[in-house]
Amino acid sequence: MYEAIEYLRKDYIVERLCAVLGVSKSGYYAYRNRPKSPPSKEEIEKVEKVRKEFFKQKGTFGSKRIAKELKANGTIINHKKVAKIMAESNLRAVVRRKKSTKVTKEQSAGYVYENGLNRQFDALLPNQKWVTDKTEISIDNQKFYISSLMDLYNREVIGFEVSTSPNTDLIRETIQNARKKRKLKSLENVLIHSDQGSVYRSFEYHKLMKQLKFTPSMSRKANCWDNAVIESFFSQLKTEFPHFYPNTTAGTIERNLRKYIRYNKKRIQKKLGYVSPSKFYSQFKKAV
Incomplete structure (x- = not known):
């Protein structure tokens, strides 16, 4: 909250x-007033053990059974801690659900996914929780659409694209560029949270999710607070960008926007212990 x-x-x-x-x-x-600090080596080891046990059991074990299994193998960890790690790692035990042939209004309008993020805006490790959104900005009486994707671990914008059309290609490029930046072969176990915009509910986005194996998550309808971090980023961008680049034209907007993004990666944040998103990520890479 x-x-x-x-x-x-x-x-x-x-x-x-x-x-x-x-x-x-x-x-x-x-x-x-509580600055965020990188996880300790012991914390990282526990996360890896929980994840390894979860996948070893093919996703059929919940937090209590994983805690007992780890205890049997010499690792003492409370089941509540396991549950927290599973939630932060987007790991959910398999639950049998009743079959249904009913089609909801939301489904008939496209794919609507469960809100897996649930306003839990902290991530213990990189590439666990990504948030994304798109917005528009007008320059010289022409609309440009901006798509951004941020890793909640270090609040870094790792995917950013500009287009004159708000279609699925814009979203695909944003996600693919983020994947390449983080050097990931696939996005398995990465949760990507968005609003219920038409491009995110589309069949093309659904195919992209299947292809890259990421876990989709969606805000509740007309509830911007469910995606507050990326919403706030766009609010800040729209406020600051005209002051940073007052002479921006339709021909220079993309170049200037990318300069602004690079600046934000180097801007220190109190939440990260007064270091920049780039440095915070570098500290993590050195620690592991």
């Missing part, structure tokens, strides 16, 4: 946000 407040406080009064989300103002400010 505090993450949502942090990224919407530029547009709303903090007291109001706290009241709506049912949290105390003092709790929120205490959260703000």
Whole structure:
């Protein structure tokens, strides 16, 4: 909840946000003063053991059974800790569901996916939780569509594309470029969260999900708070970009936007312990 407040406080009064989300103002400010630090080597080892056991059991074990299995093999870990690691790693045990032939209104309008992110805007490791969205900006009476993808681990924009058409090709390029930047063969076990825009509900996006093996997640209908981090990024971009590049034209917008993105990767963030997204990621790579 505090993450949502942090990224919407530029547009709303903090007291109001706290009241709506049912949290105390003092709790929120205490959260703000806690800098994020890279996980310890022991934490990383536990995550890897939980993930290894989950896949060893073909996704049929829940947190309690995984905790017992690890204990039997010499690793003591509470089942609640296992459950937290599974949630942050987008690991869900297989559950048998009742068959149904009914078609909901949402399904008839396209693919609508479960909100797997559920406003949990922190990630223990890179490439666990990515958030994405698109927006539009007008220059010289021409509309340009911007698609961005951010890794919640270090708040780095790892996918960014500009187009004159808000089609699936724009989204595909954004995701593929993020995959290449992180040097991933596939996106298996990566959760990608979006809103319920038509391109994300499309058959083409569904095919891309099957091809790259990522886990799709969607905000509830007309609920921007479910994707607050990327929404806030676009809000900041629209506020700052005209001041950074006041003479932008239709011919220079893409170049200038990419300069702005590079600047943001080097901008220090309090949430990351006053280091930049790029440096925070580099610290993780050195630690492992």
